[in-house]
Amino acid sequence: MAFKKITFVLIVLFLISAYTLSAQEKAVPKSGEGITLFLKRHNRTGKEHYKQFIELNKNKLGKGNTLRMGVKYTLPPLQKNTAVTRRKNYEPLFGKELARYNVTSSELKDACFYLVSGHGGPDPGAIGKVGKTELHEDEYAYDIMLRLARNLLMKGAKVHIIIQDPKDGIRNAKYLNNSKRETCMGSTIPFSQFRRLEQRCNKINGLYKKDKESYRRALFIHVDSRHKGKQTDVFFYHSLKSEQSKQLAKTLRSTFNSKYNKHQPGRGFKGTVEKRSLYVLNHTVPVSAFVELGNIQNSDDQKRLVLSDNRQALANWLCEGFVTDYKRTIKKK
Structure with a gap:
């Protein structure tokens, strides 16, 4: 037994x-x-x-x-x-120290954003140099994009971070190490440029179909590459056919102009707004704009990128531009 x-x-x-x-x-x-x-x-x-x-x-x-x-x-x-x-007000992509955030206002309560930092994965984008140190476009665009995302979330918006790196987070170093970890929301970024652009547009459009917010906007963040003697201010592109895209780009530009007048009076701001037939502007459903943050080859423009306070200022001003555009758009409805 x-x-x-x-x-x-x-x-x-x-x-x-x-x-x-x-x-x-x-x-x-x-x-x-x-x-x-x-x-x-x-x-x-x-x-x-x-x-x-x-x-x-x-x-x-x-x-x-x-x-x-x-x-x-x-x-x-x-x-x-x-x-x-699933933590509320917590985004691990921002890094350990900044993953938690507080919603400090409801200015963007019914707004939704699709943020894309240029290049990534197998493509570092434009490469500049400070001495022997390389500056990779995708790393600086990504850091500024994360800062912008956090600002928008703190104002009550919904934010989709399209290009993601699970390790980097928001960084304060001057020289950001390059990696190939970036994905398109978990999917491997293709080597082919066309496939890369198609992938991120498809991702945005798929999310857009599910989102119900009354104000939905996409922003593509890049750093230009020109002759190292050519200093450029931040400039913007809008799609060929969308008046709302044009208005968004103009509003962002106007915000930067007012900020330069305030913080660097007498300097003047020469950033431009132009229409351009770019794949991402032509193939995304939400109203979108494209921003170039400067010339990665130029020593003056490099200061805009390598100093973390300057990267934060760029994110802050882009956020303020979105708030202005949001209020103007909602008021018209």
Whole structure:
């Protein structure tokens, strides 16, 4: 009898264990995903979920804890604390120190933004030099884009960060290290320029169909490359056919002009607004604008990029421009 009881207990424990393992959620990673993005897509963020994932899948991971394509990984159980699974006013892409933010106003309560930093992944974009140090366009555009995203969120807006790097966050260093980690919201960025542009436009348009906000705008952030002796102010492009796109670009430009008049009186601001047949402006559904932050080859323009206070100022002014455009647009409706 004792032997039968022990056998029964062992069978029950085995069945419980088997049920627990089978009940655990499993998933296959997408191309280009690392563990952090993979877990984030399944609403599992934070160090605890990461550690549990490593422990559950240590025999399935590649070198350096990389994910293998086609492998089904066991996901750690969702924690009951919603503050862990999906934190309010928390965006890990901003980095540890700035991930948490407070909504300080409702100025952009019914607004939605699609923010795209230029290039990324296999394409660093334009490359400038300070001495022997290289400045890569995609890194500086990305940092400024993140700062802008955080500003917009703090004013109550919804923000889609289209190009993402799970590691960098907002950085205050002068010289930003280049990487090829950037993805288009988790999807690998193609090497082909056409495919890159098509990918981000498709992503924006797909999100746009689901969003219901009355004010929806896209911004493409780049840094130009010209002869190193050519100093340029921030300038803007709008689409050929959209009056709202033109108005947005003009409003952003006007905001920069007023800021320069205030902070550098007598200097003058020569940033321009022009229409241009760019793929991203022609193929995105939401009203959009394209901004060039300066000439990455020019020493004066480089100061606009390498100093973190200047990068923050650029983000602040772009945000103020959006607030002005939003108020004007909503007032007309």
